[in-house]
Amino acid sequence: MVKMDAFVEKLSSFSSDKLDIAYGHFSSLDEELDKNVNGDIALFSVTITLMLTYACVATFSFRDSVSQRSILGFAGILAAGLAIIASFGLCSIIGVDFVSIVGVVPFLVIEALRSSGVGITITSITDLIAFLAGVGSSFLAVRNFCIYTAVAVVFCYINNISLFAACLTINERRVEQNRHFFTCRRVKPKEELKAIGKSNLYAICCGGSPPNNRNDAESFLDKFPRWLFPKVVLKLPFKIIIIVLFVCYLAFGIYGCVNLKQGLNLSQLVQDDSYFYKYSTRLETYFSRQTPVAFVTINDYTYSDFDTKNQINSVIKTAQDHEYFDDTFEHNWLNTYMASTYYDGSSESDFIAGFKSFISDRRYSRFENDVVFDSNERRIAASKFYVLSSDLSDSQEEGKMMLKAREIADREKFQCFASSPAFIAFEQYVRILGQTLQTVGIALAAVFVVTCFFMPHPVLIVFVTLAVTMIMVGVFGYMLYIDVALSAITMIHLIMSIGFSIDFTAHICHGYMISTGVSRDERVRQAFDHTGAPIFHGAMSSLIGVVVLYFAKSYIFKTFAFVMSFVLLFGIAHALLLLPVILSWRGPGRLTVSNELKGKTEQVEKETEVFL
Template structure:
C-alpha cells in the first residue's frame, strides 16, 4: 500500500514544516488575513440583490425562454390594443384581487355584489403619487380604446340589482349577441338541479391589467404598490379580500432575505457559547475559551471576504444565499474542533513549534481532505442549469475556500499564541502565570486559578490533559460498540435504514409551488395558496404558435392543423374545442355562413375575405392579434405566422404542470409542421423537468469524484471504498427520509443534496483517516483509537452545524425550513455513519489493512530529532518520507 500512502506522507510532511513555520512567524499569519479580509469586505457595498424569480428558477438552456423570445418577436404585445389570453409571462403588470363572502353570506347576494362593485370603484380610483395624479384608466392595458372590462361585472351592467333578476350561467353568460366568459372570475360553483345556472359561488377573482410598455412600466409598478396599500386598508362587513401583484414574488424574495438575516445574530451567539464551552476544561491553563471565539471569528472573516469578493465580481446576492453564513460557521467550527483535537494529542512537554508541526501534520491533512471535497461538491453543483443554485454554490464554495485559507493561516497563528500562553503556564482568561493544582495553597485558588505545570512532571496522565468526552469515546463508547452483539444490532439497524431510505426514494415528490417562495404569514402566501387551489378549472392559456408560412387555404393543410389541434385538446389538462380560440376554425364557420365553398377558394380569395370581411367584423377583430401578414407580393399575399389559444384545466400541482408540459412538447415534436407551444407558466414549470435528472447527475459525478479524492488522500484503497459507500448511503437516506418529512425534490432541496455530499465526506473521511493512521495491530483497538482521536471533534462539528442551522427551523418560509430539515437529516445520518457504522465496518475489515508502522516510525524519529536538535537528520527523514522509502531504509539513513 506504499503507493496509496505517498500523497498522505507528502502532505503530512509538508504541513509538519508549515506548522513549524507558522509557529516562528505567528504575527505575520495573524495580520495578513485580517488585512486581506478588511480590504475585501468593502466589496459588500457593491452587492446587488437579485429578486427576479423567473431568472433565478428558469434553466439556462430553456426551451420555454426561447419559445417566449420567438413569440414575442412574432407577436409583440401592444398594450393599447390588448386582449386577454395572450400573455407571455407570469410577470405581466397586474393587480389581482380575490373576494370571499363573510360567514353566513352568499357571494352572489346583492350585498356582496354591491361590495364587489364598491371595491372595483376604489381600485379604479387609486391615484399614484406622481405629478400627474394618474389613475388605473391612465395606465391600464386597453382594447378598443377602453380598459379591459371585468366580464362578470360587465354581464351585470355594473348594477348589483341584476344579480337577483338575471340567471348566471357558467362558464359563459349569454346576453343577446354578447357572450361573457366568467370561468376565470368565479369558482367553487354550485348549480341549480340539472342546469348550468349558478346557485352559489365561493370566490370571485378580478385582474386589473396594466401597461408594461417602457414609458409606463415604472408608473405601473408604482400603481401596484398603491394597490397593495389601498387594499391593505380596505374593510367591508360583507366580504374578505386577498390580493397580490406581479411584483409580489420579487418583493417576497427580498423580504425573506431581510427577515432571515437577523437570525444569523442568534446563531452567532449560540455557536459562540457552544464553541467557548467546548474548549473549556477543569484546568485553567489547558482551557482555551479564546480558541472557540477565534474559531467563530475565522469563519466570520471567511463570510465577509466571500461577500466582498462576490460584490467586487458583481455576482448578485439572492434569497437562497442567505443560508451560506449558517453553513460557513458550522463548517468553520468543525475544522476548529479537528485542529484543537490534534493539538491535545501532542505531548505537552514538547515546544510550541514542535506541537504545531505535529498538530498540523495530522489535522491539516484531515481538514484539507474535507475542505477539498466540500469545494469540489459545490464546484459540481455550480454547473447547474438553475441560476439560483449556481449562484448559491459559487458563494458557498468560495466561503469554504476562504474558511480553509483562514483556518490554516489566521487560526494557526492564534493556536501559536494560545500555545505559548499554555507553555508559559498562564491562566486562560487573565494571562497571568499560575501555579499547578498540586501547588495550590487554597481551595479557591485550585478551583478558579490553578492549572498546567505538566512540563515539569516526569509523566503526564491523559486524564489530566484530555477532555472527558475524549476519554468517554476511548474508555466507554469505543469498547461498547466493538462488542459482537452491538455490531450485529447496528448492522441490522443499518439494513432497516437502507430499506426505508430506498422506499422513500421511490416516493419522492417533485416540484416547488409558487406559494413556497413567500413567507407563511404574508398576504402573498394566502393569495397564491387560494389561487392555486381554486382557480385551476380555467388555468393559464397556452399558445399554439405556427412560426412559418403555411398554405392555410389548402384543405390538406387545414386538416393537418385540425388534427394537431384536436390531439392537443385530448389532453386531460386542456378544455374541449369550444373553449379553444382558433381564428381558422372561426373563419371557416364564417365562410360557411356567408355561403362560400371553402374547397374552391384559392390563395388570393382566401386572403382577401379574411382581411376585408372577417377581421373587420367587431366580434372577430381580436383575431388580428393572432395573424401576421406579408404583402410584399400584392398578387399573392400570405400569412407568415399565426397562433391558436388553448384553455387549460386541472393544473393543481407542479407535478401535473410538468406532465402537461411534456405532453404538449411530445405532441408537437411528432408534428410534420413546425409548432411552438407556450404558456406563461412554462418558464417556471421547466425546472420541474430537470430537477430529478440534474440531481442524480450531480450525485453520481460527485460520488465518483469523492472516491478518487479519498483514494488519493486516504492511504488505503479499502478505506476509500468504504468512504464512498457511506457517502452514497447518506445521500440515499437524506433523499428518502426528506420525503417522509414533507420536503419535495425541487430547486432548493437540490442544494441540500449537494451539501449532503460534502458533509458526508466530512464525517466519514475524518474517522477513516484516523483509523488508517492508527498503529495498533488489533482492528478493534484501531477503531477505538480513531474514535478517541476524532470522535469528540466529529460530534462537536456535527452538533455545531445543527446549532448553526437551528435558527432556521422556525423560519416563516418553506425554503428555509426545508433547509433545516434536510441539514438535520444530513447531520444525524452523518454522525450515525461516522461514529457508529463506519468504525464497526473498519474493525470488521481491519485484518485486510496493515497498521501504519511508517507513521509510528516517523513520529518516533520526529521526537528524537526535536530532542537532539539534529536538523540535518530531520530534513533527511522527511525528504525520504516524501520519496516513499520504507521505515527500515529511513532508519538506516539516520
C-alpha cells in the same frame, strides 16, 4: 410597482360578508420570498451564535488561565468571517447575482471550519467539486448558490491553513511560555499564588501552568465520546443491534427514494399570514390544475393573409387534439377580430387600423395585450394565442404538458414558442431529478477519488464511499416522511450534504488507519481516542444551531434545517456506530508507523482538535 402596491393595499382593506376574495399579482411570490428570508436573518444569526457558544463551552477549561483554549474559537470565527466577506465581494464584483438561498453560506463555512487536519482537506475538496458540478445547473438559484459557496470554501480552506494554523502555533507558544490566555502576560503557577495567600478563584483566573498531559488539557465533553462509544460498539449484542437497525434504516431510505415526490407548491414558499398564501392555497384547493399556455411569435407575419390565419389555427388545433390540452378552450384574437364588424382585410394597413378600433371596444379590450406593434405602429411585431391545459393530475403531468407544448411549437410551420408563467415551476419538474442525480453522482465519484489520495487503503476507501452513499440514500429517502419534495431548493441542500457526510466518515477511518493497536478492537478504541471528540462536537454544535431554524418562516431555511438534521444525525450514526462495528470485524491490518511519525501525528491531532 407602485400600481401593484396600490392594488394590494386596496384589496387588503376590502371587506365583505358575502365575498371571500383571494388575490395576487405577477411579482407577489418574489416579494414574499424576500420578506421571508429577510425576516429569518435574525433567526439565522441566533443559530450561528449557538454553534459558537457550544464550541467555546466544549473547549472551555476550568483548570487555569494558561491551558484555556476557548480564545481559539474567536480566531476561527475571524477566519470564517473573512472567507464569507471575500466570497460575497468577489462574486459581486464579477457580476454573480445574489439569491436568497445564499443566506445559508455562513452556516456552511463555519461547518467546514470545524473540521481539522486531513478532514478539512477531504471535505473542502469534495465540497468544491460538488459545488462546481452544481455550477452547470440550468436553475439560476442553484448555479449562483454553488458559485458563491465554492468560492467561500476555497477562501475558508486558505484561511484555515494560513490564518488559523498561525493562531494555533501562537497559542502553543503562549502555553509553553506560561502566558495568560487573554492578556498574554506571564503568570505564576497556581500553587505559588495560593502560597502567597491568593484565593482559588484568583489562582484559576490569573495563574496556571502548561498542562502536564492530555487529560489536563481536555474538558469533560472532550473525554465523553471516547468513554461512551467504545463500550457500545465493541460488545457483540450491541453490534448485532446496530447492524439490524442500519438494515432497517437503509430499507426505509430506499423506499423513500423510490417514492420521493417532486415539485413545489406556491403555498409552501410564503408565510401563512400572507395575502399570497391565501391566494395560492385557494388555487391549490378549489381550482383544477389547468394552465393557460400561450403560443408566441416574434416573426414578421402578414396577419391579413389567410395563410397566416390557417397556420395559427393549425397550431391551436394540434394542441387541442392532444390529451394534455382542453379541446374546447381557445383565446384567439385573430379569429375573434375577423368575426367582428371592425375587421378590414383589404390591406395590411387597413387590417391594423381596424384592429386598433377593435381593441378600443370594451368588449374586446381583453385582447389588447396579445399584440405588439412595431415602432411605426404599421405592422404587428409580435403576438400570442392561448390554449388551456387539461385538468392534470400532478406536477409530473404538468411538466410533460410543458414539453409537449414546446414540441408542438417546434414542429408547426407557424414559427412560435410555447410560454406560460407556470413554466418557471414546471421546469424543475422535468429537470430536477436528472440534474440532482448527476450532481450527486459527480460528488460521490469525487469522494472516491479524493479518498484514494488521502486514505490509500482499498478497504477504507470502499468503507468511506459506501458510508457516504448510505447517508445520501437516507437523506434522499427520508425527505418523503417529512413531506419535503425534491425541488431546486432541496437540490441545493443535497449538494451541501456530500461534504458533511464524508467529513464524519473520513475522520473515523483516518483515526483507525493511524492507530497502532494489535487487534481490530484496540484500533477502533484508539480511533475514538483520536477523532471521537471532533466528530461528536461538530455534530452536536451543528444540531444545536439547526434546531433554531425549525422555527423559521422561510421554506428555504426550514427545509435546510430538516435536511441538515438528517445529514448530521445519519453522519454521526455512521461514523460513531456503524463504521466502528464494521472496522472491528473487517478492518484492514495494522499500518506500520515509525516512532518519529507517530509522535508528529499525535502532536498534529492534539493541536488541530482544539477547534471543533
